[in-house]
Amino acid sequence: MVKDKKIKPSKELPLGFVDRQEKELLIRDFVISNIKEVMIKYGFQYLETPSFEYTDSIGKFLPDKERPDAGVFSFKDENKWLSLRYDLTAPLARYVAKNYLEIPKPFKRYQLGTVWRNEKPGPGRFREFLQFDADYVGTDNLQADAELCVLASEILTKCGLEKKDYIININNRKITDKWIDKLNLDFKSATGLSKAISIYRAIDKIDRIGLEGVVQLLGKGRKDKSGDFTKGANLSQSQITIIKKYLIEGQQPMENVEGWDELKRIEKIFSAYKFNNYKITPSVVRGLEYYTGPIFEIELKFGVKNSKGQTVKFGSIGGGGRYDNLVSNFGNINCPATGISIGLDRLVFAIMQKKDFNIIAKRPVMICVFESIKIEEYINILNKLRDSKISSEIYPGVGKLKKQMEYANKIDSPAVILYGDNEKELGKVILKNLKSGKEETVEIESLSNEIKKIL
RNA sequence: GCAGCAGUAGCUCAGUUGGUUAGAGCACUAGUUUGUGGAACUAGGGGUCGGUGGUUCGAAUCCACCCUGCUGUACCA
Structure with missing residues (x-):
């Protein structure tokens, strides 16, 4: 016989995509219901x-x-390029621009949705993930910014995180910009501009590579653990000193700087809300493309283990900020806006590992099947259980009792019901508790009540 | 993209300086128990040793190229 050489389809998943199992999904449902409540x-x-x-x-x-640019998944449809969304903010700006005359001003909306990024995944980082997004569109009032932080904190608290588990780092783009102005870079030249961008990027990495690493990136460059070399911004020694000063002393107030006023006003609002789990952090940068004012980043303060048991330090599980120019990209609309996003999969992953956190799936009570008994009799019992809202099933297969028991054990069933010839004669059933192993003979009429005692 | 490391059973891995029919644990199937799971014991199934080419009497093992994955780094709205 010739072996069939047909090529079989791959059972592997595309890079960066994952199957999600019940435990994770149930916690995700829990997180989502908290979010909706708060919103x-x-x-x-x-x-x-x-x-x-x-x-x-x-x-x-x-x-x-x-x-199209790397980073998004795209395809061409009728000569037009389409892309899967990579966040929920850009589509919101599009929505606002499209419906500008109809929507209330300000417009407050929240959204839950999957987003996709076509980039290299890492520990705790996938190419498809669920994001939550809340935005205040059409107001420049800083109460909006403050309230977004407060609300994010309330969501995390509801999900079981304590104050010590996370902190919201806040900053203002205007302040960072002011400090970079001090370097006297020539923003009209390409090198000046690229230096400025490199500085933002370097500052943002202080969490991972430390002040020393940042200084290297501001200067000649830095070699990473694998031996790979990253080119630096090539700043002069005195310029580096200025940035260092900013990172070390940046929490200190600056005279007459607009960004500071804004942070101070936000702090005032925070205290009215009795919210104090935040820190002014000069190294917070966020995306370079669109933030224009206050920015915030939610940092988890405990280590999270991934499926391989490695401790993963998530940089942040969310963040956001003010983007006053984004909507105006779509037309002549002046529309300030501010928003915050949380990566739900990361949040779920993190709270899954809190020891005291336990959401258990409801598993069905199982009715074992004996050949000599007609299926109708089992369905009668089943209907009684289901009418009493007890998750239950008849053994969904064919097999010996042993096999049926193994199945019940494997699905974590709380109990099985045995009804064979002996029980039929008595007009009763055996209820076996699979946790304790104990069996008792009960009347069919009182079966539901007895099961509820076990559950 | 760049760098380092790694690909052997469904999973985790062992496989000695190249040497017969490639191993273990877990998982799976069957039996010990034809009406009882989580334990034990017995037996069994399952591998183009990532791919292609080369060296050799002989390659999982050595060489070359390719593919894939992991980690770090870059980019990241």
Whole structure:
């Protein structure tokens, strides 16, 4: 016989995509229900936008390339490039621009949705993940910014995190900009501009590589653990000193700087809300593209283990900030806005590992099947249980009692019901508690009540 | 993208300086127990040793190229 050489489909998943099992999904449901509760309480409306957008609508452009910028998943449909959304903020800006005349000002909406990023995954970092997003559109009032932090904190608390588990780092882009101005870079030249960008990027990495690493990146460059070398911004010694000073003393007030006023006002509002789990952190940078004012980042303060048991330090599980120019990209609309996002999969993953956190799936009570008994009799018992809202099933297969018991054990069933010839004669059933192993003979009529005692 | 490391059973891995039919644990199937799971014991199934080419009497083992993954780093709205 010739062996069938047909090529079989791969059972592997594409890079960066994962199967999610019940435990994770149940916790995710729990997180989502907390989010909805908080959002209703804070007066946000629920919105959904599609997974795909025109590529240029979400801030990706295709110069003369075959494909849109890397980072997004895209395809060409009828000569138009479509991309899967990579966040929920850009689609919101598009939505606001499209419906500008109809929506209330300010417009408060929240959204839960999957987003996709076509980039290299890492520990705790996937190419498909669920994001939560809350935004205040159409107001420049800093109470909006403050309230977003307060609400994020309330969500985390509801999900079981304590104050010591996380902190919201806040900063203001205007302050960082002011300090970089002191370097006297020539922003009109390409090198000046790229130096400025390198500085933002370097500052942002202080968490991982420390002040020393940042200084290296500001200067000649830095070699990482694997021996790979990253080119630096090539700043002069005196310029580096200024940035160092900013990172070390940046929490100190600066005279007459607009960004500081704003942070102070936000702090005032925080204290009215009795919210104090935050810290002014000069190294917070966030995305370079669109933030214009106050920015915030939610940092988890405990180590999280991944599926391989490695401790993963998530940089942040969420963040956001003010983006006053994003909506105006779509037309002549002046529309300030501020928003916050939380990566739900990361949050779920983190709270899954809190020891005291335990959500257990409800497993069905199982009725074993004996050949000599008609199926109708089992269905009668089953219906009684299901009418009493007891999760239950008849052994979904064919097999010996042993096999049936092994199945019940494997699915973590709390109990099995045995009804064979002996029981039929008595007109009763055996209820076996699978946790304790104990069996008792009970009347069919009182079966539901007896089971409820076990559950 | 760059760098380092790694690919042997469903999973985790062993496989000695190249040497017969490639191993273990877990998992799976069957039996010991034809009406009883989580324990034990017995037996069994399951591998193009990531791929291709080369060296050799002989390759999981050595060489070359390719593919894939992991980790770090870069980019990251």
